Amino acid sequence: xxxxxxxxxxxxxxxxxxxxxxxxxxxxxxxxxxxxxxxxxxxxxxxxxxxxxxxxxxxxxxxxxxxxxxxxxxxxxxxxxxxxxxxxxxxxxxxxxxxxxxxxxxxxxxxxxxxxxxxxxxxxxxxxxxxxxxxxxxxxxxxxxxxxxxxxxxxxxxxxxxxxxxxxxxxxxxxxxxxxxxxxxxxxxxxxxxxxxxxxxxxxxxxxxxxxxxxxxxxxxxxxxxxxxxxxxxxxxxxxxxxxxxxxxxxxxxxxxxxxxxxxxxxxxxxxxxxxxxxxxxxxxxxxxxxxxxxxxxxxxxxxxxxxxxxxxxxxxxxxxxxxxxxxxxxxxxxxxxxxxxxxxxxxxxxxxxxxxxxxxxxxxxxxxxxxxxxxxxxxxxxxxxxxxxxxxxxxxxxxxxxxxxxxxxxxxxxxxxxxx
Amino acid sequence: xxxxxxxxxxxxxxxxxxxxxxxxxxxxxxxxxxxxxxxxxxxxxxxxxxxxxxxxxxxxxxxxxxxxxxxxxxxxxxxxxxxxxxxxxxxxxxxxxxxxxxxxxxxxxxxxxxxxxxxxxxxxxxxxxxxxxxxxxxxxxxxxxxxxxxxxxxxxxxxxxxxxxxxxxxxxxxxxxxxxxxxxxxxxxxxxxxxxxxxxxxxxxxxxxxxxxxxxxxxxxxxxxxxxxxxxxxxxxxxxxxxxxxxxxxxxxxxxxxxxxxxxxxxxxxxxxxxxxxx
Numbered sequence: 279x280x281x282x283x284x285x286x287x288x289x290x291x292x293x294x295x296x297x298x299x300x301x302x303x304x305x306x307x308x309x310x311x312x313x314x315x316x317x318x319x320x321x322x323x324x325x326x327x328x329x330x331x332x333x334x335x336x337x338x339x340x341x342x343x344x345x346x347x348x349x350x351x352x353x354x355x356x357x358x359x360x361x362x363x364x365x366x367x368x369x370x371x372x373x374x375x376x377x378x379x380x381x382x383x384x385x386x387x388x389x390x391x392x393x394x395x396x397x398x399x400x401x402x403x404x405x406x407x408x409x410x411x412x413x414x415x416x417x418x419x420x421x422x423x424x425x426x427x428x429x430x431x432x433x434x435x436x437x438x439x440x441x442x443x444x445x446x447x448x449x450x451x452x453x454x455x456x457x458x459x460x461x462x463x464x465x466x467x468x469x470x471x472x473x474x475x476x477x478x479x480x481x482x483x484x485x486x487x488x489x490x491x492x493x494x495x496x497x498x499x500x501x502x503x504x505x506x507x508x509x510x511x512x513x514x515x516x517x518x519x520x521x522x523x524x525x526x527x528x529x530x531x532x533x534x535x536x537x538x539x540x541x542x543x544x545x546x547x548x549x550x551x552x553x554x555x556x557x558x559x560x561x562x563x564x565x566x567x568x569x570x571x572x573x574x575x576x577x578x579x580x581x582x583x584x585x586x587x588x589x590x591x592x593x594x595x596x597x598x599x600x601x602x603x604x605x606x607x608x609x610x611x612x613x614x615x616x617x618x619x620x621x622x623x624x625x626x627x628x629x630x631x632x633x634x635x636x637x638x639x640x641x642x643x644x645x646x647x648x649x650x651x652x653x654x655x656x657x658x659x660x661x662x663x664x665x666x667x668x669x670x671x672x673x674x675x676x677x678x679x680x681x682x683x684x685x686x687x688x689x690x691x692x693x694x695x696x697x698x699x
Numbered sequence: 700x701x702x703x704x705x706x707x708x709x710x711x712x713x714x715x716x717x718x719x720x721x722x723x724x725x726x727x728x729x730x731x732x733x734x735x736x737x738x739x740x741x742x743x744x745x746x747x748x749x750x751x752x753x754x755x756x757x758x759x760x761x762x763x764x765x766x767x768x769x770x771x772x773x774x775x776x777x778x779x780x781x782x783x784x785x786x787x788x789x790x791x792x793x794x795x796x797x798x799x800x801x802x803x804x805x806x807x808x809x810x811x812x813x814x815x816x817x818x819x820x821x822x823x824x825x826x827x828x829x830x831x832x833x834x835x836x837x838x839x840x841x842x843x844x845x846x847x848x849x850x851x852x853x854x855x856x857x858x859x860x861x862x863x864x865x866x867x868x869x870x871x872x873x874x875x876x877x878x879x880x881x882x883x884x885x886x887x888x889x890x891x892x893x894x895x896x897x898x899x900x901x902x903x904x905x906x907x908x909x910x911x912x913x914x915x916x917x918x919x920x921x922x923x924x925x926x927x928x929x930x931x932x933x934x935x936x937x938x939x940x941x942x943x944x945x946x947x948x949x950x951x952x953x954x955x956x957x958x959x960x961x962x963x964x965x966x967x968x969x970x971x972x973x974x975x976x977x978x
Contacts, residue, residue, distance in 0.1 A: 319924055319925060321924075323938065323939060324939060325939040325940065326765070326769075326939070326940060326944065348925050350924055350925055350927075351935055351939075352924075353934075353935070353938050356920055359829055359920075359921060360920065360921055360924075362829060362833075363829055363832045363833045363836050363841075363921050363922075364836055364841065366833045366836075366837075367833050367834070367835075367836035367837035367841070368837065369836050369837065369839065369841060371836075371841055371842055371924040371925070372924055524937070524938070528942075531746060531747050531942070532746075532747075532748070532749060532751065533747075533748050533749040534749070543939065547940075547941050550743075550941045550944075551742075551743025551746070551747070551941055551942075551943070552742070552743045552744070553743050553744075553747055556747075
């Protein structure tokens with residue numbers, strides 16, 4: 279056994295030493311500049327296709343400032359517990375992060391982020407792209423807006439004689455045609471438990487003229503009755519209940535869904551497979567009251583406890599990422615819509631359709647309100663999906679009950695309720 | 700006088716069914732592994748549609764080339780190999796002598812200690828993980844091999860000690876007494892008699908600890924920033940990558956496991972303890 283063990287350990291040590299230098303996140307060292315000698319780590323969740331442009335931007339920042347920047351990737355769900363560990367320990371290893379703007383409240387409530395009220399947001403940034411403040415303070419800076427788009431399978435639509443639905447009524451008609459051809463529902467809505475269902479339901483309520491914070495107003499009731507009808511008549515694929523950003527890509531690829539809504543990363547993943555041209559990408563449908571798209575995307579923040587030269591470098595990098603130069607490059611390379619009104623560029627041909635759809639959807643963007651009781655709103659919207667949409671209970675009765683729970687939660691947390699419109 | 704051997708009437712059908720059962724079992728175990736490798740070489744068309752192909756007629760190595768050219772798997776691979784191997788070595792060095800001592804305690808005390816070891820594994824890891832990681836980060840152990848090895852030992856030590864107590868219990872004390880009568884010291888007996896006999900059990904325990912550390916996710920996630928472990932890299936591919944990227948990274952994750960199992964497989968035979976005591 280001893281010989282084998284020695285051989286195994288030697289092999290592993292050799293392999294480790296051979297591979298040890300392969301830190302793909304680190305490219306080049308810092309050069310000369312006002313921040314030379316300073317090293318920071320920037321965390322952002324990226325697909326492989328999006329990574330190269332960010333690395334090029336960081337190279338540019340390095341040569342401009344002399345600061346060394348390591349790129350790492352911590353997912354939106356993993357960032358809060360990781361920051362909690364590091365902030366509580368007083369030793370942050372992440373100095374600037376890009377985080378999903380639908381997951382910010384917990385970072386503020388737990389005291390995990392620095393107050394950035396002193397950082398100047400460029401005047402060319404579109405007002406609606408500036409993240410909301412919390413208690414009058416700026417904790418997050420704008421970086422990348424995002425919205426969900428609709429993806430329609432061109433071939434299947436042609437076979438079914440269906441057209442792209444632009445209203446909820448047309449959505450129902452289209453779903454009926456798809457069901458007739460496939461003999462089962464071929465439209466998925468992202469109704470997976472948690473944030474996916476909350477985002478979908480928010481869009482439906484607002485597009486029917488309701489307010490998700492109220493949940494039992496007329497618009498909300500009509501939205502739920504409409505969704506209940508779609509479900510009852512088997513127009514929605516049952517996989518909708520598992521629908522979220524990753525499963526929806528699978529639904530589209532596997533043709534579980536011939537029509538689905540999802541975040542634009544879908545386009546990058548379909549393009550990677552050479553499948554994007556099979557789909558018509560567009561902004562989606564409007565409700566009786568308006569068109570509404572929850573504005574997601576990433577905002578920038580600095581963890582609590584980042585100080586001195588590292589904070590200076592983190593702020594400088596945030597300012598660089600908001601600059602015209604950086605935003606223009608992200609438009610041209612990644613087809614990310616810009617936060618700025620002056621950052622135009624030539625979008626890659628394959629991504630043009632997606633980019634145009636994002637721009638169109640952003641015109642009807644809707645920011646989720648930053649209220650302390652949003653987790654309770656989200657929980658009750660999820661409960662409404664289970665009881666009204668799939669459970670078939672009376673919408674008005676259930677929503678009255680769930681509204682009561684939201685009101686109680688808001689009062690318990692000391693928030694004004696009903697909220698100012 | 701010839702003795703007639705009566706055969707059970709079910710013997711023949713069972714003998715016929717056994718190979719079939721074996722094949723079905725193998726398929727159930729190996730099919731997911733096949734799917735991972737198959738998808739990793741599948742072009743986009745092959746995984747598109749309601750009935751994706753089970754066989755790839757025009758395989759592509761594009762995703763493997765991307766993984767190899769990009770090079771961002773080698774760092775995580777090296778880190779995972781080092782951490783898993785160091786955790787295993789440390790766990791054996793610490794737990795083997797401890798388990799031997801526990802196995803020689805009076806039965807009531809031994810039982811209490813073994814139960815105590817298991818109790819430590821009954822708490823949900825996440826419940827203590829954040830607190831432990833915070834303390835480690837405070838000590839400057841975040842993003843270090845040492846921190847991750849120590850964190851993995853928290854979960855591995857009770858487990859390996861529990862397995863080894865069972866192994867040492869089966870080694871008769873008479874062997875140790877015989878060794879000492881022949882002039883061996885206590886330590887010499889341990890090294891030349893007890894541990895060699897327990898090699899099979901130690902190998903099994905090592906394999907479990909290595910696999911635990913290799914696949915560990917929680918502490919890796921909380922204590923790692925600049926150099927992922929391989930499971931984190933796989934998670935990243937699942938989170939933001941295509942099916943083929945995910946399958947390729949998952950395939951890379953399985954390859955070192957095959958290597959380690961190959962090295963340890965000779966000790967994983969049932970009955971490795973047989974023959975240690977002659978009647």
